[in-house]
Amino acid sequence: MNWEELYDMQAQLDNYIEKNHGLLGADLFQEKILALLVELGELANETRCFKFWSKKPRSERAVILEEYVDGIHFILSLGLEKGYRYTYSELERTRMSETEQFNAVFTACIAFQMQATEDNYIRLFKEYLQLGQLLDFQESDIQRAYDKKNEINYNRQNKGY
Numbered sequence: 047m048n049w050e051e052l053y054d055m056q057a058q059l060d061n062y063i064e065k066n067h068g069l070l071g072a073d074l075f076q077e078k079i080l081a082l083l084v085e086l087g088e089l090a091n092e093t094r095c096f097k098f099w100s101k102k103p104r105s106e107r108a109v110i111l112e113e114y115v116d117g118i119h120f121i122l123s124l125g126l127e128k129g130y131r132y133t134y135s136e137l138e139r140t141r142m143s144e145t146e147q148f149n150a151v152f153t154a155c156i157a158f159q160m161q162a163t164e165d166n167y168i169r170l171f172k173e174y175l176q177l178g179q180l181l182d183f184q185e186s187d188i189q190r191a192y193d194k195k196n197e198i199n200y201n202r203q204n205k206g207y
């Protein structure tokens with residue numbers, strides 16, 4: 047995956063959004079952490095992985111992928127906020143269940159909020175990518191869905207979102 051290209055696209059989108067809302071150069075770290083936690087909750091809800099009390103099936107793959115790339119947007123954006131960039135490294139497949147992996151991502155997100163170090167950022171990024179592997183998303187799926195959602199995010203801004 048060409049993460050550099052995605053960081054550049056994310057920087058342009060964030061800049062566009064900030065300009066549109068009179069927030070250019072504002073510190074949006076806390077807002078973006080909460081936004082990521084909310085997206086994680088939405089993603090978990092679409093998988094229904096933790097709903098042991100329900101027999102309803104999970105949402106379709108495309109819906110889950112769209113939620114997943116919302117999280118990618120905010121993780122990239124958090125890196126830009128702090129001046130950190132994830133670069134490719136070999137990822138071990140997690141042995142955790144989906145539920146355990148979601149909890150690991152939440153934990154990594156809170157650790158990064160408490161201590162916004164580069165190490166904690168990379169940990170968060172890796173946990174999120176491992177969640178993507180568990181959900182069976184290939185890099186090409188993520189790239190395509192990111193591009194699509196990035197465009198939707200511009201259209202929303204232009205329509206007074």
Ligand SMILES: O=c1ccn([C@H]2C[C@H](O)[C@@H](COP(=O)(O)O)O2)c(=O)[nH]1
Pocket residue numbers: 059060063115116117119120123195199
């Ligand atoms: O600074 C920002 C703010 C929002 N988004 C994008 C990420 C998600 O794809 C989408 C979430 O919007 P809601 O659907 O949750 O409103 O907005 C950004 O990329 N950068």
